[in-house]
Amino acid sequence: MNKQTMEHKPIHNALRNALLIVNPKARQGAEAQLDEGIAQLEQAGIKVERFASDGPEQSRQAVLERKNTLDLVIVGGGDGTISSMAGTLHECQVPLAVLPLGTANDLARSLGLTGELPEAFAVIAEGHRRRIDLGVVNEHYFFNVAHLGLGVKVTEELTQDVKKHWGVLSYLKAFVAALARVKQFKASLSVDGVHYHQRSIQMAIGNGRYYGGGNVVDENTRIDDGKLSLYSLRPQTVWELLTLAPLLRDGRQRYNNRVFNVQARQIDINTGRKRMAIHADGEPVAHTPAKFYVLPRALEVLAPKPHEPEPHSDE
Template sequence: MLINPHSRIGKDSDIAEGVALLREAGTEVLIHYLDDSTTAEELIENNHKDIQLVIIGGGDGTINSALPALYRHKLRFAILPMGTANDLARSLEISPDIDDAFRIIYENNYRKINLGIVNGRYFFNVAHIGLGVEVTKELTPDLKKKWGVFSYLKAIFSAFHNQKKFFVSIKSNGNNYRLRSIQLAVGSGRYYGGGNIIAEESEIDDGLLHLYSLYPQGFWQMLASAPLLRFGKHKQIRRTFTLASQDMEIVTAPTLEIHADGEHISHTPALFTVIPQALEVVCAAPPH
């Protein structure tokens, strides 16, 4: 079990009851608190021969940091949602209540999920270019602790006033697309940014990448589209481009940063691909 004490509620969460539940079921639980001296990837790498399940207590960024080792050793993992957005947990219908999350781990239902790759780096929710990157920069640890999931609304408002237009070229499925944009997102999962949906039809195990790009527009135009953007209804918005594919090559002018799962991971030009059913992750039981 890897706990990030710097995640939004990582330091304050009481895990004793949940750990006791697992130990009473005969599970040996080893607990590590992450700090500057070691990373989640290193801990998994050093212990992978002796473990069957990695439980990660933190936000989406903490989970992202563990992805290389999880995929390399094909380890099943579970989530204690202790971050701000907890979008992967949301995709898996895992309750934000820590005791409920432990019960889901105890029940041990799982599903296989997509794993996105951009320029050799893994991600599981959404990668951003443009406005979404500025939103990530506005999301300081203090802002997230103070505002919780509403910090994303405040960050979007601040970031929009600093956003810049850019040109983008997309190659996919044998087609070339050239457009102007203020925000481009590529999703391997379903949710991002505290519950926004990348595409109405997207699923975390559908084996596809889903892209949308917003053409340059004013703040009030974007605000009017916000409900449709929130629920992934991008195809109903006139000033939006959408695409679904297993691979995409993206070039921008100028060169821009790429952030995914709340972290800076690369820059353009970028090659996006997806590995279908790449990882096993514990999830809520399907409804009967």
């Protein structure tokens, strides 16, 4: 059995009971598509219980109370809502399916979804699964990327009001506003036991491939490669940052000497007496000093079936 076959398994007729957790604040106006999708799943033999959650603790309790009868948890919301369930799903070892209802939908991108609800429901009905890694920072689980410095300021600027009025341009608006607030910091790093000292304005530690609405943390990273990808931006002018932006967008920042890049299984970060906030998947989760590590193949998710290679023809 080849690696691709092992990582993508059809589970037709295996999913019977699904809990659909929906963030009521996510993507207003999606009710009709949700109703149609639920009907599609029930036609495929999946019994769906819909649960409107007011927050992570309520969602966690809903899963824990049903864990012995659940075959699947479907989470509808943005990256923060989905990420808040990572620890519970790992603890219960219940497969996850994603309904992208947020602004960024970066986990959906890492899984190969386009962000359209009909496609997401079709993927669930088709039933192909794969195992992905989880990132951990100070015992908090995350899917995509954790930030110190500039990335935290961006998240703070990314208010619901900004998302509502700026839509897909929300992250650009928040980035510009955050530039005026960011300050440089010193950090000591232990990267799989190798030590570095950095002066930085931004550190990003990625488990998944995407963050911030489609930015790539590293062009070589995947959400199932068993590694974390870190980049650190050395202090630089606003103009230098703007010229670096295309490389940051595509995950090619390793080609610029103003950026430090490394991949590892475990990364420890200490910022001395200056404790710094850490945000993961858009939510505040921890402070330095911080221990980051990866849990390889920690969670099963439903994802699009991989494309079969085109048959070779000698004609």
